[in-house]
Amino acid sequence: xxxxxxxxxxxxxxxxxxxxxxxxxxxxxxxxxxxxxxxxxxxxxxxxxxxxxxxxxxxxxxxxxxxxxxxxxxxxxxxxxxxxxxxxxxxxxxxxxxxxxxxxxxxxxxxxxxx
Numbered sequence: 316x317x318x319x320x321x322x323x324x325x326x327x328x329x330x331x332x333x334x335x336x337x338x339x340x341x342x343x344x345x346x347x348x349x350x351x352x353x354x355x356x357x358x359x360x361x362x363x364x365x366x367x368x369x370x371x372x373x374x375x376x377x378x379x380x381x382x383x384x385x386x387x388x389x390x391x392x393x394x395x396x397x398x399x400x401x402x403x404x405x406x407x408x409x410x411x412x413x414x415x416x417x418x419x420x421x422x423x424x425x426x427x428x429x430x
Contacts, residue, residue: 327398331391338387345380349373371429378422385419 317325352373392412399405 324398327394331394334387334391334394338384338391341380341384341387345377345384348380349377375426375429378426382419382422385415385422389415389419 389412392408392415395408396405396412399408
């Protein structure tokens with residue numbers, strides 16, 4: 316019989332891996348989508364039709380996807396905090412969460428500025 320503490324630890328690790336993988340998948344998707352949209356602009360008279368409006372739309376969508384990825388990473392870090400026992404590890408994870416939260420905040424401000 317597996318003890319409840321070990322079971323909780325295993326389940327938490329599964330959730331951590333799932334959220335980390337989802338965040339990485341979102342980052343890859345956002346980057347590939349941005350590159351695809353940029354290079355598939357219709358050619359008009361020998362130049363790309365990437366207008367100022369289209370540029371800001373692409374940038375806004377990319378930033379929204381980055382924020383979602385950061386939120387998923389933060390969620391995974393919160394699970395790590397829940398199962399962490401050492402104070403050194405806890406401080407490192409908290410520092411990472413604070414940095415990611417600050418990045419998300421400023422990315423949101425960037426979107427609000429351009430809308």
